[in-house]
Amino acid sequence: MDATPPPQSVPTTVGRNGRGRTAADEAYTRLREDIVRGRLMPNQRLVEVDLAVTLGVGRTAVRTVLARLEQEGLVVHEPNRGARVRMVTEAEALEITQARGALEALAAREAATKATPAEVAFMRETLAHMSACLKAGDLLAYSDGNARMHAKIIEASRHHTATRLIAGLKAQMVRFQYRTVLVPGRSARSFVEHTRIVDAIEAADPDAAEAAMRYHLSHVADTLREMTSAHAQHHASAPDLVHF
Amino acid sequence: MDATPPPQSVPTTVGRNGRGRTAADEAYTRLREDIVRGRLMPNQRLVEVDLAVTLGVGRTAVRTVLARLEQEGLVVHEPNRGARVRMVTEAEALEITQARGALEALAAREAATKATPAEVAFMRETLAHMSACLKAGDLLAYSDGNARMHAKIIEASRHHTATRLIAGLKAQMVRFQYRTVLVPGRSARSFVEHTRIVDAIEAADPDAAEAAMRYHLSHVADTLREMTSAHAQHHASAPDLVHF
DNA sequence: GTCGAGCAGATTGTCGACAATATTTTCACC
DNA sequence: GGTGAAAATATTGTCGACAATCTGCTCGAC
Numbered sequence: 178m179d180a181t182p183p184p185q186s187v188p189t190t191v192g193r194n195g196r197g198r199t200a201a202d203e204a205y206t207r208l209r210e211d212i213v214r215g216r217l218m219p220n221q222r223l224v225e226v227d228l229a230v231t232l233g234v235g236r237t238a239v240r241t242v243l244a245r246l247e248q249e250g251l252v253v254h255e256p257n258r259g260a261r262v263r264m265v266t267e268a269e270a271l272e273i274t275q276a277r278g279a280l281e282a283l284a285a286r287e288a289a290t291k292a293t294p295a296e297v298a299f300m301r302e303t304l305a306h307m308s309a310c311l312k313a314g315d316l317l318a319y320s321d322g323n324a325r326m327h328a329k330i331i332e333a334s335r336h337h338t339a340t341r342l343i344a345g346l347k348a349q350m351v352r353f354q355y356r357t358v359l360v361p362g363r364s365a366r367s368f369v370e371h372t373r374i375v376d377a378i379e380a381a382d383p384d385a386a387e388a389a390m391r392y393h394l395s396h397v398a399d400t401l402r403e404m405t406s407a408h409a410q411h412h413a414s415a416p417d418l419v420h421f
Numbered sequence: 422m423d424a425t426p427p428p429q430s431v432p433t434t435v436g437r438n439g440r441g442r443t444a445a446d447e448a449y450t451r452l453r454e455d456i457v458r459g460r461l462m463p464n465q466r467l468v469e470v471d472l473a474v475t476l477g478v479g480r481t482a483v484r485t486v487l488a489r490l491e492q493e494g495l496v497v498h499e500p501n502r503g504a505r506v507r508m509v510t511e512a513e514a515l516e517i518t519q520a521r522g523a524l525e526a527l528a529a530r531e532a533a534t535k536a537t538p539a540e541v542a543f544m545r546e547t548l549a550h551m552s553a554c555l556k557a558g559d560l561l562a563y564s565d566g567n568a569r570m571h572a573k574i575i576e577a578s579r580h581h582t583a584t585r586l587i588a589g590l591k592a593q594m595v596r597f598q599y600r601t602v603l604v605p606g607r608s609a610r611s612f613v614e615h616t617r618i619v620d621a622i623e624a625a626d627p628d629a630a631e632a633a634m635r636y637h638l639s640h641v642a643d644t645l646r647e648m649t650s651a652h653a654q655h656h657a658s659a660p661d662l663v664h665f
Numbered sequence: 666g667t668c669g670a671g672c673a674g675a676t677t678g679t680c681g682a683c684a685a686t687a688t689t690t691t692c693a694c695c
Numbered sequence: 696g697g698t699g700a701a702a703a704t705a706t707t708g709t710c711g712a713c714a715a716t717c718t719g720c721t722c723g724a725c
Contacts, residue, residue: 199500199678225707235680237481240708241488248492250585256443257686257707272582279523279583338516339523341494342586443708469677479710484678501677501716668725678715685708695698 201238208232208242212251212262213351219264223252250349263349267405270353274401277346278394280339281327285374285390287334289383296333300326300375307371311364319364326371330378330390363400370396445482452476452486456495456506457595463508467496494593507593514597518645521590522638524583525571529618529634531578533627540577544570544619551615555608563608570615574622574634607644614640 208228211217228239243260246252254260265273288296307322331340370393377385452472455461472483487504490496498504509517532540551566575584614637621629 201678202500224705235678236707237484237679237681240481241485244485244488245492248489256446259687259707269582272580275527275580276524276582276586279527280520283519283523336516336519338513338520338590342520346582445708468675479708480677481709481711502718503677666725668723670721670723672721673719675718676716678713680713681711683708683710685706687704687706689702689704691700691702693698693700695696 200234201241204228204232204234204238205242205245209246209249209251209348212246213348215352217262219262219352221262223260223262225259249345265349265352270350271398271401271405273346273350274394274398277343277350278391278398280343280346281331281394282387282390284331284334284336284339284343285378286383286387287336287339288330289378289381289386291335292333292378296329297375297379299329300333300378303329304368304372304375307368311368316364323367323371330374333378363396366396367393444478445485448472448476448478448482449486449489453490453493453495453592456490457592459596461506463506463596465506467504467506469503493589509593509596514594515642515645517590517594518638518642521587521594522635522642524587524590525575525638526631526634528575528578528580528583528587529622530627530631531580531583532574533622533625533630535579536577536622540573541619541623543573544577544622547573548612548616548619551612555612560608567611567615570619574618577622607640610640611637 217223223243225236225239225243228242229236232239243252243254247254247260251263252260253263292300303322303326307319307326310316310319310322331343334340370389374386374389374393377389461467467487469480469483469487472486473480476483487496487498491498491504495507496504497507536544547566547570551563551570554560554563554566575587578584614633617633618630618637621633
């Protein structure tokens with residue numbers, strides 16, 4: 178009842194290997210998603226055979242997947258003692274936010290000299306959309322627009338290294354993005370800050386763009402810092418969203 | 422003569438597993454070193470069986486090692502086509518330097534509030550040592566002191582995330598550190614810049630420390646930019662060193 | 666002579682089995 | 696009844712073997 182029925186081939190996820198995508202890659206994507214989306218709790222043990230069964234691949238594949246995830250910082254692995262989902266403390270979350278901020282400031286600077294008119298136009302549209310959401314009081318939609326905005330700036334920077342590093346940092350934070358603060362009144366200020374950033378990018382002024390982004394992100398970090406100290410007092414307070 | 426003699430155990434590198442260090446870890450360290458130290462050329466193919474023989478481990482271990490190195494950005498891996506040492510272009514080197522600069526600026530900021538008196542003292546000593554090297558014209562020794570200084574600042578920041586990211590970026594650059602520029606007169610200015618950074622850290626002034634580091638690193642990036650464009654003209658010019 | 670089909674050779678992807686290590690349980694002894 | 700050794704269990708570390716895939720080459724048709 179609990180043993181894998183037959184050792185007969187492996188039609189589980191495979192069937193047809195989706196063009197160049199190996200089964201291990203598939204497993205990597207799936208497990209990564211499970212961790213990032215929070216379906217696997219922090220500190221939860223990751224037993225190789227269990228994962229192999231779940232993901233429909235051999236233990237070897239699971240092993241390389243775990244190695245990748247460890248290097249990525251999503252998993253910790255002690256020799257002979259197995260792997261666990263990495264626990265990200267609030268202090269670490271602050272660190273990650275700071276590092277991400279430093280890199281996004283660089284991205285903004287680069288975007289100021291490299292963004293195409295189409296990209297700037299997209300930013301303007303997003304800005305308008307965000308403004309509308311703000312007026313309508315739809316903070317969740319505002320947060321989405323916010324994410325799109327930052328993604329566009331990063332894309333416009335054409336800075337492969339910064340993009341890669343930011344993506345990695347973001348993955349470690351997703352758990353926190355689901356329960357981060359929206360301090361009352363923060364949205365309005367956030368919107369103004371974003372407007373300044375786009376202005377600087379459109380004006381092709383790298384220094385101004387970097388400074389504006391830095392200013393914006395320092396506020397985000399401050400907000401996060403306040404949140405964590407508040408969190409220490411009354412646990413599980415209001416449902417929150419940080420506005421980047 | 423060329424086949425591994427007997428399937429008898431594996432005393433190759435092992436003998437006694439150096440306390441918690443698995444054979445795969447050993448292999449990882451060794452291969453990483455070989456890439457970083459330049460013993461393996463960029464774009465060189467990394468055939469799994471060959472590496473297995475060289476490193477004295479099985480192919481499975483090699484495979485996880487390659488997965489880690491790929492995630493780390495030292496190796497590229499195409500499905501069914503194997504792995505190669507990643508080729509870092511000069512444009513990418515500039516990117517990496519910029520990203521590293523952004524993170525080191527953050528580290529300097531943190532160091533300003535977290536450095537211990539002992540750490541500041543060490544920086545002062547290093548500064549004095551660098552000054553002496555400069556007077557003696559020993560640029561190689563100066564470069565060493567320079568590296569120690571930056572390492573100390575990063576350590577003093579106690580910023581685990583920034584430290585980790587910087588280490589990763591550094592590894593990708595080592596090949597370039599062996600052939601980067603020392604523009605005439607750069608050392609003297611570099612020394613002044615370092616002094617300002619340490620001053621700010623000692624004064625526990627985060628803004629000043631970050632600004633000083635940013636100023637310093639922008640010069641490094643400029644130098645690197647000039648070098649790469651010059652490199653395009655007359656290849657393999659003077660032996661060079663970049664002063665961070 | 667050039668082009669494509671088809672056939673080696675080499676290399677990677679995947680798996681199950683065995684050995685080594687850590688963890689838990691059992692049980693004899695004080 | 697508590698304590699420690701020693702077996703039993705669970706899990707990871709490692710390997711070789713087989714299948715799938717890619718690469719380069721040969722060879723026949725046009």
